[in-house]
Amino acid sequence: MDVIGIGAENCNDEVTQYQMGRYVSSNEAVWRIFSFPIHERHPSVVHLAVHLENGQRVYFTPQNAVQRAAQPPSTTLTSFFETCQNDDFAQSLLYSEMPKYYTWNKSSRKFIRLKQGKPIQEYPDVYSTDVIGRIYSVHPINDECFYLRLLLVNVRGPTSFQHLRTVDGELCGSYREACQRLQLLENDDHWDQTLNDAVISSSAQQIRTLFSIIICTCYPSKPIDLWIKYKDHILCDDILYQIRNRMGNLNIQINEEIFNEALISIEDMCLMMSNKLLIQLGLIAPNRTMHDVFNKEVHREKTYDLNTLKELIQKNLPLLNEQQKYVFDTLMKVTNYDTGGIYFLDAPGGTGKTFLISLILATIRSQNKIALALASSGIAATLLEGGRTAHSALKLPLNMQSNEFQSCNISKKSAMAKVLQEC
16 A cells, blocks of 8 residues: 655655555555564663752652651662772772662662673673663753762762762862862863853943843853953953943052942843852852842843833823723732732734733833732743843743653742842
């Protein structure tokens, strides 16, 4: 049996092309009727857990919660450490090589030597197979766990989490530091060259933006070195110029206060990009409290010119039609009496939805209140004054459809959380 179809020219629908061009012969039909295997997988792959110390996933019920917390279950990682403590051969292996010589017993949750396979000459009781061990991947945003995985890929026979962080007999303060001392991280020459090129033609504000993007999304191994190299007269020269003009003193030189202002500016951008503080990205933390961060967020929402807003209201309010006026009055009553509610404005394109919403935002802001303009897409957000995407402002997860119980990635004590409370 063959199937053919006629479609439009220059169609790049690969699924339809496959369906239309597939040929099913009698041989395949008989093979499927008798349920013969269609494909095989060789060799087997064993997934290996990776987590920080006492960071393994624990399933519990209200009845056994205390017991589970006191005695968390073993994982392939903790069992690997235990095996390396008691087995000389295991001390010569990488974590990913364990399944080749050991089998993971799910009931006892331990690695046990294989009893069959290809014998190892120097170890008569050890056998090898073709099984592959695969360590779960970790995103660099989970920095300590990411560097822990990097150590597991390169360090043979570790006996504990502390052993992994020990280099030349000295216990490092973090897994990242251990990776640096073992020279497992790439150098930052390409990021150094990127900033060096930007210095030639970019302003200090543009360089700070580039610097923020690099440390937020590119994860350089030593961001502090990049800061030290470029902070003088490059990342801070515009701040120095502003302070000189404000103080009326052209003799003011670069000092720690100016460096701190630059760090605050960089941290503000990092908070918008990745919701992370500089200290979480390997840089010096600026000298400010979370209240200052909150003030920055509030300042951004209250920096509108009241005179401009009032002129816009006086100009556009008389232009509302009857239905728009009803929506406007309803929402103004809700905001003035703080009754709250959820409203959905549904109308065809070109009937004045953006015009009405812009007027509502201007009216609320003219009362020195906070009105967040959020949209589902960047294009829609640009149509509103101060508009932002909901994913950016509320830290919405990208895979919202994969889990029924998704939540925004906003902590209760974060600046955005406090701004939402002020709305």
